[in-house]
Each structure stands twice: as C-alpha cells, then as structure tokens.
Amino acid sequence: MTSSSSARRRLLCGPEDPFVLYLQRQHVSNNIWAGVPSEDVRCRRYEGIIWDVPIHPRVLAVIDEMGFGGMLRCGQPKDNDHHLITALIERWRPVTHTFHFPVGEATVTLEDVEVLWGLKVDGDALTGYIPTKDVNYWKTISLDFLGFIPDAVDLKEMNWKQTSLSNQLRIELSNDHDQYIYVQRARVYCLLLLGGLLIPNASGNKIPFFYLQFFMDVERCASYSWGGATLAYLYHNLCEAALAKRTDVRGALTLLQLWAWERIPIIRPKMLNPVPIDYVPCAVA
Template structure:
C-alpha cells in the first residue's frame, strides 16, 4: 500500500475538485512507521492502519462489491471498450499486453487530463486518490499532524475529505522537516479512535458499513493485503 502512496504527490484541481495538498516530510515520517509484516503503522498508541471504514467516511465511497482478484483473459476489444468508458480514450496495446492496460499509460493520461468539464473531473477523481486517503486519514486520526487545528474547520460530514479541501497550511507547519514529524509521532498525546462518531450516514452507505469489521484479504491483481480490523481497533479492557 505505502509503495503506491509514494507514486503520487497530491491532488490538484480546477472547478469543484477536492484539493488535498500533500507534503513529502509527513509522508516520509509515516512510511518509516509502516510494517509490511502486519500491514499496519506501528505508533506509540499501538498498531493502526487505514480501514474500510475510513474509505467510506473520507470519500463517501461504497466499500462492498464484486472482488477484483487477478488476471483477466478478456479480449483486446473488451479492454479497449472498458478503457473508453473509464478514461475516455482507447489504450495503445502492444502484442504482448492485449489483456491489460499498463499503469504507466494510466498515469500519463491522468497527468495530461484537461479538467475543464464535470466528466473530466469525475474521471480524474476515479484515477487517483490513495495519497489523499492517507493524508486525510492522518489529519483526522492524529491531530498533531494536521496543518491546522481540526476544530477550526467546518463540521465533518461525509465525505470528510470535503472539509480539508483547500484548507490552509500554516508557515510553521510548512517549515517542518521529517525529523519534526518524527518527533510529533513519537510523542503524540492524542489519537482519535472514533473520528466519525455522530456523523449522518447517507442511505446508500448503510449496508456497506456492515463489512467494516471483516477480517479478510483485500485483492487487487498481483497485490494481496490484509484488512486487519481486529488488530487496529481499540481493545476494550476485560
């Protein structure tokens, strides 16, 4: 998961798109805490990670549906038609890549996307996002890492990312180094275990939230990572 976060630098906009400005020192400090063995960040408060609950609340996206579990043997015609539906153009397929679309091509399309219509904005939002998820998750869960105090922002509602859109970043926060963020993480005094408590859940998401506690592997082509809900939820004392 973290290796994918390193591939992006932020989410910029025109029109009504969300703007979640990333910051490399913060990203680097978080990556230092990531453990591949458990797929969690190891922090002074315990093991934590981005969960399906975070995805649903931060982006307002459904989190249950048909799995994507591996290679496709679809014809090149099918792949090209799906590419047209998602990206608005046909991919260039070589003779040895007829059953998949190369990630490098997707990145080039994403970076060159003219964000001048509602359709292009929607498509761009579908093509990027993991880094946004990480930064919003960190700001909501760990107030010491936020660029501004959370209480100065509009009240949180789904999608939570909306209230961080276009948020200011103080001069002192921008001046922080990796060492500064490392210190903030090592000596954090507050962690939000229930940042979404009391939010009004849209009707279309109610059924999806039932799977938030599921302990299962998340599959995406060649990458398999566990959703360790049982490891990262705050344990009740016996």
C-alpha cells in the first residue's frame, strides 16, 4: 500500500464531524486515527493472599455483615487482560461516560456492580478525610481496630503496605477468641479488598490510613454505597486514561473485565469445568 493510499485510508477513520466529539484532540483514539502506534495500559491491582489462606467462619460472618461477603465469595479474580482493557479505554468517551461501540453506546452501571460483585449500591456516600497525621494516633487506632501497629515506613507515609496487611492473614485463629479479634481480622480483609481491587492507588501496593474510618463501626460500614464509590472511581480513571493522562490505570478493572465478558459474549473465555446451576422458578412455593 502506498503512502498516499494509507493517508486516504486514515482520513476515512474517525467521526464524520470532528466537532461532535468533545476533547477528541486529547483522546487516545486520535493517535490511532493518525497512525501512531499505541501501547497497552498497565492495570493496577493487588489482592495478596486473600484467597490463599483459610478464612475463619466467624470472620466471614463479620465480612458478610460489613457488606463484602459476596465479593469475597466470588473467589480470586482472573488476571487482567491488558489488551481488552486498552481496547475499552480507546472507546471510552469522558463526556458521556459510555463506551462507543459499532452497535451503540454502553456502560457499566450500578446494577452491574451489584449483580457482578454483590456490593451495596444504595446508602450513604463514601466521603472522608485524614483526621490527623499524628503518628501516635495511628498507632493506637491500628492496634485497637486491626490488632497490630504499622511499620515505621507506613507511619511516615500514612499508608499501609498491602503486604503488611496480608501478613496478618497468615496468623491462624482458633475458636475461643473474643469477638473483637474476629472483627479485627474482618477489617483487614475489607481493607485489602477496598485498596487492592475496588479503589487501588497508583502504586498498587499501598492503602491510605484514612480508609480505616469506614470500617470502625461494623453496622455503619454496611450502610455505605460501596458499589457507588467503586463505579465513580472507575469512571474517573477511565476518563484519565482515555485522555492520555496516565498509562498506569487504577480502579476496579477486574469488574470492568467481568462486565465486558458478560455484555460481549463473543469475547468471553470458555469455562473448562462449568459449574451446573439448578434453576428454580420464582413462583415455586
């Protein structure tokens, strides 16, 4: 193919009216239409050894009460398909928060979050702040609510290393502890799920101290819209990536991949050992 024919082919790509798509000059798809090669994004996530160690039934009961039991029972997520995530980002439009497919627009909804991961989507908004940077305060809070004191480096950066949280899961629990011990362990699990899969940061290995404030009260924890916060954070990071502001993409990309498999069956991987599901009509008494 000659250079002139390649240029004509590129001119045929993209929108008929370039003024319809807002921010198109900054969008990653603009490079594709210009013939500039693109690289796959890097997906940030961390779950440590959550699914590698046995979980005590009393700990799981507390996690259910806090609203994360459904997600935990989904099992360890599959590896992220970087090619798929990159392709979805290239079709993401920040103005409408939708993917532009040849068949029309589509997006991840609150219903998808609730159905796929079992997270609560109604309830109180998830907002918070760092109450203080006093080291002694965080030593006391972490010891009282998690059962251990953070390392000196963690206290300096106001972030737990996720490995320090994961190491707590290796400590085996017996059946004769006081209830607060099981609640402490449940908070560790929830922090890892929140900071590792739902709202991971750019480092992929740190969880801010202020996340703990949402897990101090078990009943209060269950009242938050965890699904709403997860979806909002995913939207924000898809917008950042679509406008080429970052190549290390954060957010619930595992959820996005599950959504793509569910909504686009042609790309769904085949299950080697499918689990049979017994369906019973709802009208059966």
